[in-house]
Amino acid sequence: MNELVDLLLRATVWMTIASVLLACLRPLLLRLGGAALAYRSWVLMPLLLLAVVLPLPPLVGVERIPLPTLVALPSVAAGVQAFSLDGMSVLLFAWGAGVAVMLARACIAQRRFVRAMGPLQRRDDGSWQATSDPGLPALVGLLRPRVVVGPAFDSMFDARQRALVLRHEHSHREHGDPWGNAALLLLHCLFWFHPLGGWTARRFQRDQELACDARVLADDPAQCRSYAMALLAAQGVHPGVAVACHWRGPSQLKERIAMLKQGKRGWVSTTSGQLLLAGLCIGAGGIAWAGQAVQPPHIVAPASADRQATAIQRVAPAYPKEAFERSIAGNVMLRVVVGTDGTPTDVRVTSATVPGVFDAAAVQAARQWTFQPALKDGVAVATTLQVPVTFSLDNDGPLP
Template identity: 55%
Template sequence: RIVVGPDFDQQFTAQEQALILQHEHSHRRNGDHWANGVLLLMRAVFWFHPLLPWAARRFLRDQELACDARTIAPQPALRGLYASTLLKAQLVHPVAPAVCHWRSQPVLKERIAMLKQSKRKALPWVSGQVLVVGLCLGVGAVAWASQGGAMAAGPTVAVMDREIRVDKMPPPSYPKSAFEQSQTGVVVLRVDVDAQGAVSDVRVVSATNPGVFEAVSIAAARSWTYRPALKNGKPVAGAVRIPITFAMDESDEVTETAR
């Protein structure tokens, strides 16, 4: 069932109504409501995972872009009307953002910009598929070769009894300027830990919003408490990668997650 707001037939023309309903019917035919249900279940079960909020936003963004493409593909002449309907929908009555993403403001500009693009050509798509298959085969070959090398090494190979553990991880402070500008990001750190469990070095592997969250992430990682890795029953130096997600929920409260 598709639920529309009050005065839907008065606020939108017949053509605009038809485009909105076609968009929602496309969601239904494609099974997006089931996919969203699975997403909600995953967010409930894996609520602690630092990358899940970012992945959920990307999933919903791509879902809306794909639905726009399916809706407008049979009628490319209506792209202008479709874009104006998206803009007009921002000015009418509010809708429930948890179940309807037609008015997704953060990606509105990108959705309208994508309407200008023509249908992709077959050659780049085929080339991309060949590249993905080639990468998968290459990674599989490397993994198989490394496994064979490990087996050939025999019983003399040292056994890692325990990886590095982090006992206490107080979350980093959210930068004031980033909070005021509603900036979010993910920082991946490489933390080197010596055999005594002390931090010897902290480096930034990647950052989705460079120059904003690196400093507070490094400061937090240096203050955490670590247990060194154990190899053959003895503590040894090692390194661990730690992703830190800086995100805000719908009520603009800061959520800081470290894993």
């Protein structure tokens, strides 16, 4: 459980960093590459989240000294550890409940929106016409998205505007925007507690619409006026579901019309923007990946040391109360980095037979240990140790 909470915390931090970076760089990206580059920059967020969970390669050339197995028995008091385990369980339960509530709300809203459209009828232009208008036109669905228009579609737009609206929604489908909205919804549910979640979602959908506008008008800039009039004609429509690409969101009208007036960027500006985005993704992704488990510097191979590190005092871990009550036993393998002063500078769980049950107790005890540091050429050096810890319900020795 500790690992999951730690992963959520690190992912939350990097999600915040990605949101701030994209907000700060958006004006520059728009100036260099237009709306398409601004929308493409959102790839930074899943990239950083992937970098957080991608494991680091093992250290090369660092030998770890195995120490004798330390056995923890139930006779050792475990008040602090029991509280830690219970508190962690409460946090994970609250997070899981929040995810379930957010997913349920999204599914209910989607279902209500689909049912509010009423029966659909196929049109000659390939779209579908609804009997009522809960927020149309829109591209609705994920696996088989359909362009759905309202009952007043023909009277609301003239022929040229109708063609532009349909081209807009078909562009959403061709570029997989419904999948982008689904990924956004999933992230919003997983990080429901994030204070910038709603703000980030609105800006993602804004850039998605601006990029789609740019694609539609890229081949025929002369349609700009008709496109703007079509946006104005639908200004009373207020969409409200996540997994649908709507013709217009109520807060985007002014910016979308302003973006229609901007001309096409030159190749120098566009290339510069793409290089900037690539550098941002590589740099931030590399930092997120390398920073998930920063390795202490100056670790040497014990085989080359004049004297290996030895344990002076090892405090037995407290047996978790909940594990004792449920008759749970297990093994934990610790990786302990001993500094030049003989104190542990980094303690991590490398493996556990019952993950999450004994990890916190073993790590907390290891941080209290003291060692005689290793020596090389008469100078104390840092060393990595492997320490097996057994949590046993009796005194028969290490578990198999």
